[in-house]
Amino acid sequence: MTTIKDIAKVAGVSVTTVSRALNGYSDVNEKTRQKIMAVAKELKYSPNTLARSLVMNKSNTIGLLVSGLTRSSAKDNFTFKILSGVNEYLSNSGYDLVLFSTTSTKQREKTYTELCRERRVDGVIMQGIKTDDPYLIEVVDSDIPCVLIDIPIESDTVGYVTTDNISGAKKAVQHLLELGHKKIAMVNGHEFAFVSKRRLEGFMEAHHEMNVPVNPSWIVSGAFDEDEAERQALKLLTDFPEITAVFCASDLMALGVIKAAKKLKIDIPTQLSIVGYDDILLASYVSPALTTVAQDIYQMGYKSAELLVQMLQGDAVSHIITLENELKMRESTAKNHDC
Amino acid sequence: MTTIKDIAKVAGVSVTTVSRALNGYSDVNEKTRQKIMAVAKELKYSPNTLARSLVMNKSNTIGLLVSGLTRSSAKDNFTFKILSGVNEYLSNSGYDLVLFSTTSTKQREKTYTELCRERRVDGVIMQGIKTDDPYLIEVVDSDIPCVLIDIPIESDTVGYVTTDNISGAKKAVQHLLELGHKKIAMVNGHEFAFVSKRRLEGFMEAHHEMNVPVNPSWIVSGAFDEDEAERQALKLLTDFPEITAVFCASDLMALGVIKAAKKLKIDIPTQLSIVGYDDILLASYVSPALTTVAQDIYQMGYKSAELLVQMLQGDAVSHIITLENELKMRESTAKNHDC
DNA sequence: CAAGATATCCGAAACGTTTTGGGAGGTGTT
DNA sequence: AACACCTCCCAAAACGTTTCGGATATCTTG
Numbered sequence: 001m002t003t004i005k006d007i008a009k010v011a012g013v014s015v016t017t018v019s020r021a022l023n024g025y026s027d028v029n030e031k032t033r034q035k036i037m038a039v040a041k042e043l044k045y046s047p048n049t050l051a052r053s054l055v056m057n058k059s060n061t062i063g064l065l066v067s068g069l070t071r072s073s074a075k076d077n078f079t080f081k082i083l084s085g086v087n088e089y090l091s092n093s094g095y096d097l098v099l100f101s102t103t104s105t106k107q108r109e110k111t112y113t114e115l116c117r118e119r120r121v122d123g124v125i126m127q128g129i130k131t132d133d134p135y136l137i138e139v140v141d142s143d144i145p146c147v148l149i150d151i152p153i154e155s156d157t158v159g160y161v162t163t164d165n166i167s168g169a170k171k172a173v174q175h176l177l178e179l180g181h182k183k184i185a186m187v188n189g190h191e192f193a194f195v196s197k198r199r200l201e202g203f204m205e206a207h208h209e210m211n212v213p214v215n216p217s218w219i220v221s222g223a224f225d226e227d228e229a230e231r232q233a234l235k236l237l238t239d240f241p242e243i244t245a246v247f248c249a250s251d252l253m254a255l256g257v258i259k260a261a262k263k264l265k266i267d268i269p270t271q272l273s274i275v276g277y278d279d280i281l282l283a284s285y286v287s288p289a290l291t292t293v294a295q296d297i298y299q300m301g302y303k304s305a306e307l308l309v310q311m312l313q314g315d316a317v318s319h320i321i322t323l324e325n326e327l328k329m330r331e332s333t334a335k336n337h338d339c
Numbered sequence: 340m341t342t343i344k345d346i347a348k349v350a351g352v353s354v355t356t357v358s359r360a361l362n363g364y365s366d367v368n369e370k371t372r373q374k375i376m377a378v379a380k381e382l383k384y385s386p387n388t389l390a391r392s393l394v395m396n397k398s399n400t401i402g403l404l405v406s407g408l409t410r411s412s413a414k415d416n417f418t419f420k421i422l423s424g425v426n427e428y429l430s431n432s433g434y435d436l437v438l439f440s441t442t443s444t445k446q447r448e449k450t451y452t453e454l455c456r457e458r459r460v461d462g463v464i465m466q467g468i469k470t471d472d473p474y475l476i477e478v479v480d481s482d483i484p485c486v487l488i489d490i491p492i493e494s495d496t497v498g499y500v501t502t503d504n505i506s507g508a509k510k511a512v513q514h515l516l517e518l519g520h521k522k523i524a525m526v527n528g529h530e531f532a533f534v535s536k537r538r539l540e541g542f543m544e545a546h547h548e549m550n551v552p553v554n555p556s557w558i559v560s561g562a563f564d565e566d567e568a569e570r571q572a573l574k575l576l577t578d579f580p581e582i583t584a585v586f587c588a589s590d591l592m593a594l595g596v597i598k599a600a601k602k603l604k605i606d607i608p609t610q611l612s613i614v615g616y617d618d619i620l621l622a623s624y625v626s627p628a629l630t631t632v633a634q635d636i637y638q639m640g641y642k643s644a645e646l647l648v649q650m651l652q653g654d655a656v657s658h659i660i661t662l663e664n665e666l667k668m669r670e671s672t673a674k675n676h677d678c
Numbered sequence: 679c680a681a682g683a684t685a686t687c688c689g690a691a692a693c694g695t696t697t698t699g700g701g702a703g704g705t706g707t708t
Numbered sequence: 709a710a711c712a713c714c715t716c717c718c719a720a721a722a723c724g725t726t727t728c729g730g731a732t733a734t735c736t737t738g
Binding site: 367 | 722
């Protein structure tokens with residue numbers, strides 16, 4: 001592998017000059033620059049980023065720390081969309097992307113901070129980390145620039161991007177209320193996600209504003225899992241047959257609820273309205289097509305990368321980005337038959 | 340950031356000893372090792388992989404060069420599954436993953452080889468690269484260890500993993516033939532994919548073995564694109580109403596064909612049987628559920644990583660891995676009504 | 679023409695590791 | 709007593725860059 005030294009030797013100049021020529025400094029004669037360029041090309045020179053990073057103390061690498069990179073996460077390709085968005089921005093920005101995955105057993109051996117430090121990433125984007133993850137706090141408290149997805153923590157070195165989950169949930173529930181539903185259940189995600197809390201808030205607010213009482217027994221946790229949601233819904237719908245609508249904190253869980261309803265021979269949407277959250281691909285293909293609140297996950301990834309790079313360059317105006325979402329009405333919701 | 344030098348100073352030993360202690364060499368007293376470990380922990384030492392890689396001439400990094408990391412590729416999450424599989428294997432192997440994407444404009448500025456060399460990756464996995472990509476040949480001809488997905492090129496430094504596309508296509512077409520179909524069309528992918536060629540071969544072989552003639556006009560290209568496949572199918576099915584079945588080289592294209600059939604008021608499967616390829620998530624959710632030949636894409640990713648690591652360690656017995664596939668019969672195929 | 683300015687170049691140090699080739703001291707063997 | 713052999717440690721070189729602080733030659737200016 002040819003180095004800067006080889007070029008220097010062939011071109012008859014010092015390594016300093018080669019370095020400065022290649023990096024476009026002005027204190028090298030145009031003639032010699034040409035010469036150096038030519039030699040570099042001829043020798044098929046590729047700069048060694050390792051050496052460069054070492055001396056410059058900057059790796060031009062950003063880490064992506066995700067949790068959903070498993071075989072099973074194909075349905076809900078949240079992680080994939082984040083990744084695509086991040087990648088899209090980064091590939092035009094001079095940063096490379098290294099992937100850290102927490103799926104493995106490795107996660108217990110090394111903390112996220114250690115992973116980042118060892119690879120000397122300039123910054124890190126984190127997604128799918130639970131709020132009670134001790135390693136999360138460690139990173140946030142470290143000096144590693146960091147942007148979180150759907151975790152509202154802000155500091156000098158950490159920012160986040162999220163969507164307006166309160167308003168999203170509110171839109172969904174308002175829609176149900178406007179359809180005449182008064183007995184609305186909620187299948188929430190697990191408690192270690194901020195989005196769960198926010199969506200619950202939105203659920204509550206919508207009820208309060210319309211002066212409709214909330215029954216706490218109708219709020220269950222589906223752990224963001226299709227099967228668990230199905231089990232919970234099965235119980236919920238048998239215990240409380242008066243329920244006419246259910247709001248799910250994710251589409252995946254909504255699919256579970258649909259299955260439960262089918263098992264109980266409850267027709268959707270005539271007997272039961274369902275609205276989900278995320279607008280995953282399946283939402284529009286499943287039958288009945290799922291009414292859901294759509295968030296632009298790809299955009300979240302893109303914006304995360306943008307924010308992080310801005311933070312690294314010191315020109316981030318705000319460390320917080322909140323994206324809008326949109327209620328997509330499809331076939332899983334209808335007027336309350338009791339009205 | 341604390342270095343090995345700092346530890347040496349505090350522990351009162353040389354950097355050599357610290358290095359050797361930390362790396363588990365036997366020529367350091369257990370007492371001093373303990374001491375060094377303690378100091379390292381106390382100072383929150385993280386080894387600098389950049390420096391290590393530089394001197395050892397090995398980055399413990401493998402590159403993943405993919406093409407399908409775009410917003411639009413959410414439906415067909417081939418790339419995501421590959422990525423998941425690769426990541427799964429790698430996260431337990433001591434290698435980190437850096438992502439190169441060819442979606443950007445950057446691809447024309449730097450060749451794949453340059454990307455790999457600059458980052459000093461130990462090896463690279465490539466997916467979604469077209470066979471006529473000039474940069475592909477460059478990498479293959481270089482000394483960079485490399486495993487290709489669905490591109491059968493083998494050498495000292497390159498291996499590949501693929502599925503048995505001939506037999507896969509054959510199974511699909513045999514199934515149609517057994518159902519009594521004699522006028523079978525094929526919507527193939529673009530010509531710059533080896534899988535297209537192989538699947539066409541399988542298509543042909545199945546016909547020959549059953550002594551059923553093939554009509555070349557019934558073989559069209561859908562470019563692996565849903566919309567293009569729909570357009571082609573529209574034309575095909577109007578021009579040749581005698582066609583009773585179509586084999587598609589991808590599920591995505593099969594979805595396009597289904598749309599075309601719906602537009603033409605052709606019922607599936609009573610009037611037209613369709614079989615796809617890939618078994619994407621949508622295949623089982625779409626209506627009618629798609630008969631298709633399933634390949635374990637996640638496994639392809641996993642095996643790719645495994646193969647590459649074996650090659651790097653010099654203990655790969657073969658550079659070729661061929662995975663099996665399986666015909667999944669669902670609702671989009673039925674007995675030929677003319678029988 | 680002296681003095682400063684400018685253009686062009688370079689030597690050497692630095693980044694944080696690993697590794698080579700020893701060397702000191704102790705123990706056992708003959 | 710001489711020798712071999714451990715055990716434990718270390719100094720220095722090397723990896724491929726960037727950058728600091730000059731050095732030299734040429735040009736400009738008063």
